[in-house]
Amino acid sequence: MKKKDVLLKVYNRLYKTFGPQHWWPGETPFEVIVGAILTQNTNWGNVEKAIANLKAEGLLSPEGLRGVNHNYLAMLIKPSGYFNIKAGRLKHFIEYLYKRHGGSLKKMFSLDMKILRHELLEVKGIGPETADSILLYAGGYPMFVIDAYTVRIFQRIGLLSEDVTYHEVQDTFMDSLSHDSKMFNEFHALIVRLGKEFCRPRPRCEGCPLKGEICGYQ
DNA sequence: GACCAGGCACATC
């Protein structure tokens, strides 16, 4: 079967099983960006606590994060882990946003997708997955987000080799699927849903909707 | 108590 057909088959199966996921779980584009940075290698539940702290302090805005000092910010986001590192990463993004776009997300998101992606990757602390999450879920651009679940799931299915790189995986998806941000949004969210429930490093294949015809793992 | 979570930068070979 062609890669494209496997991908569509997986998507359809997941959508039928789980339904729409209503991602990203954040109310504003800025909240999505903050969440994308805070959730790096971290459980989303911990990120929610950190974001709640920022909201309670009235600091969940470009101006808010710009004005707060590093140590206080680190304290507020402590539940999300790596709090010193991540406080710096939030500050780096804010600095970029003001220097390059005068603090305006609207201006930032008026850029061409490829140009903005390149700029985001220049910001220290924003790597490929974070940049793509920002593009897709905060900016609405048709960019497919690759994460650890995506790689693990499609390796187990047998569609990806063990040593693929981020961009090889991304190309596999983006060369096969039409560039539809709504579909990319849903597909990635469904992948995470499946990953959380069934496709951890220690697999729990019992009841997995892909088990059998699509995935013969275990 | 070990394992894991919606990564990334940096050092070292």
Add this chain to the structure above:
DNA sequence: GATGTGCATGGT
């Protein structure tokens, strides 16, 4: 260019 390590909390 590949491989290893630090960053850190909280849930299972």
